[in-house]
Every structure is written in C-alpha cells, then in structure tokens.
Amino acid sequence: MKQRESITQHTRQNIIDAFWSLYCEKTIDKITVKEITQKAGYNRSTFYEYFHDAYDVLDKLEETLIPNLSELPPITVLSKDFGLPTDLFMDLFEHNKKYYAVLLSENGDPAFTSRLKKVIKPLLMSAFTGSTKPINHSLDYTLEYTLSAMIGILSYWISSPKPLPNDELYALVHKLMQEGSLKILQENHAV
Amino acid sequence: MKQRESITQHTRQNIIDAFWSLYCEKTIDKITVKEITQKAGYNRSTFYEYFHDAYDVLDKLEETLIPNLSELPPITVLSKDFGLPTDLFMDLFEHNKKYYAVLLSENGDPAFTSRLKKVIKPLLMSAFTGSTKPINHSLDYTLEYTLSAMIGILSYWISSPKPLPNDELYALVHKLMQEGSLKILQENHAV
C-alpha cells in the first residue's frame, strides 16, 4: 500500500503543477482538462479520479495557501506593536509569492482574497475585543479597511518587478497605520 | 434607420440585462450563451450578432461602470480636503451599488478592481506630483495602500445588509486617513 500511496500523491501533484503552469498563463475558464492532462502526461479521464474539475484543483491548491490558524502566534504579535502583525503578513506573502502574485492579480481569484480575510479578520477581532464577532461597527469597518489596504499593498509589492526592500516597506506600512496615509501624501506633495 | 437602431439597442440591452441577472446568481464560467438568450427571449445565434461571448458582455458592461475621467473634477476635490476625494468615491459606489456590489464580491471580477485603480491612480498621482507617473516609491505604494483600503471598505459598505449611515462612514474614513488605523484600533481596544 506504500508505493500506491506515493504514486497517487505524485500523480496528484503532477496534475496540480500542470494546472498551475496553465493558470499562470490564462484565466481558469480557458483551461481545459485536456490541456492539463496533456501537460502532466496522463489520459484525460485520469484527471477525474483526482479532481472534479479545474475549479476543484484551484480550490484545493488555495486551501494549502491559506495560513493555518494554529500556526499563527495568536495575540503575542498583536501586543508587540499593538496593531496588525505586519511582519507576519510580509512573510506569508513573500513565502508564497509564486502563488499569491497570481491569485491576487487581475487574472486571479477574488474568492482567494475573501478567504484570506475570512481567516484573518476574526483573529484580529478577538485580539482586540476578546470575541471573534464584531462588537461595534467602527472596529469592523476599520479592520476591513486595514486588511484591504494590507493585502493591496503587499500584492503590489510582490508583483512589482523591482520591489521595495523589506525594511523600507515595513517602515512605510507602519507609518501608514500609525499616522494615516494623508500625512504621508502631504509630505510627498511638499517634495 | 431610426427604428432599426432602437431595435438594436433594445436587443443589446435585453441581452445585457439577462446576462446580469445570471451573473448575480453564479460565476461567469457557469453562464451559457443558451441561458442568456433563453432568458432574453432570443435565438442563441442572435447573441453572436451582438457579443463575442459572455466575457465580452461583462467587459462592455464594466466599461460603462468605470468613472469617466472627464466627468470627475480633477484637482478641486483633492485640494478641498487634501487627500482622496472620499465623497466622490462614496457617490460612485452608492450610485452603481447594484453592479459594484457583485463585481467587487468574491464571485466578482478581479479585473474590475484593477480597472478602477488604473483609472483613478494616475488621477491622484498627477494631483500630488503634477505627473501621472510615480516620482518616488513611497507615493506609489501609499496610493496603492489607500486606494485598496478605500475600495475595500466601500465594497464592504455597499454589500452590508445594514450599512453604516453615510455621514458615519465618511467620518470614519477621514479619521482613518488622517490619524491612521492604529489609533482607531487602540481606541476600540480601550473600550
């Protein structure tokens, strides 16, 4: 049963890899099962032994890319700089850059952003209120604002051909969160 | 020639409407031309007289939803509150709520967000530097951060079943931009 398992895992991964190389080139609806299996070197019907359709492959792949709650240090980081754990986010994005850059691009999957928020938001919520459910609207909207901003700037960062050095980005994000974007925009205007 | 034109426009709009009612229910790849034309009351092949495929319908529809540069007052608003024209954004989102709420949702189109940014960013850029191209990275990243945040919070707002009153949202966004999200998060923490 040992060799069989490894074969299965291997085939599965081959299909995922073939899918991903196609997903980097075109949107998912243009990807056919035929193409995937051709690239991976299998019969088309073999695909259906492993996945339901192309969207199923994407779904399973995304699942591995969503940070595991139990892996993230829950409150420690929040108390450290009393805000969003910027360094953790940067690590997450940089580490999975290959996938994140595509999934969060204009050809990517809006559901992935949603999934990310859905995992992280309650985490932050509980850090601030002790409960995962929003106590007041202000906090809820503020988190949505900040999370969107964070995901937006980090997507931009990892997609950039010449990305900002890590420390500069870190400093900028912190300044943005501590002093507001307006102040920084005004400084730029003065220059 | 008058009646012919109006028939064309009418048919075209019928197809777009039928498409949209389907797009509200499911993702675009599950929408067939057959369904669209059935709902609109035409033969399937009539569709191809008007659009290339379902994506073409979406594309044309989105085009009408992207704010026209010439319609937006260019610098006046920026100088008013020396930042992002929050009220303009709120108007834009509220006015096109029916479409924006879907297009910016997890079942929507990431390309639409991209299109929005691509139109608005140079506008803001030129307001701050006089040129549409970024002079320094800091400004570029700051705009990306703020635009992402703005689009994020406004999407959340219009999708909410019981949305925050306009004036409260406006005040919150201004505070977020002027003082930074951290301060507001800290205030919430204290409560």
Added chain:
DNA sequence: TTAAATAATACAACACTGTGTTGGATTAAC
C-alpha cells in the same frame, strides 16, 4: 406613390470541441 432593391435583424441547422462517465486493462499489494 408605389414597387423593387438593399440592408438590418433574427433564426435553424451544422460541424466541432470539451465534459463527465462507464467499463475494462494493467500492475502492485495482500
């Protein structure tokens, strides 16, 4: 002013591509 010619709108039918399933062949594990 009316009848014929033209151009638009809509559709039926066709060839093609991709989908998902079923039943069978091969090969490893027991």
Added chain:
DNA sequence: GTTAATCCAACACAGTGTTGTATTATTTAA
C-alpha cells in the same frame, strides 16, 4: 490467486461559433 489501485479508450451529451436563409424595415427608382 485474489483484491484493489491506477490508468485509459470509448461513449453520450452539452455548449460553442459559424453559415446560409427567412423576414421585415428602409431606401431607391420608376
């Protein structure tokens, strides 16, 4: 030798995009 996994060939079906044609509105010319 039996069982079960992996893979594949073939089938029925659904959706696509095109082509040729009928119908009807507009234009042209007698």
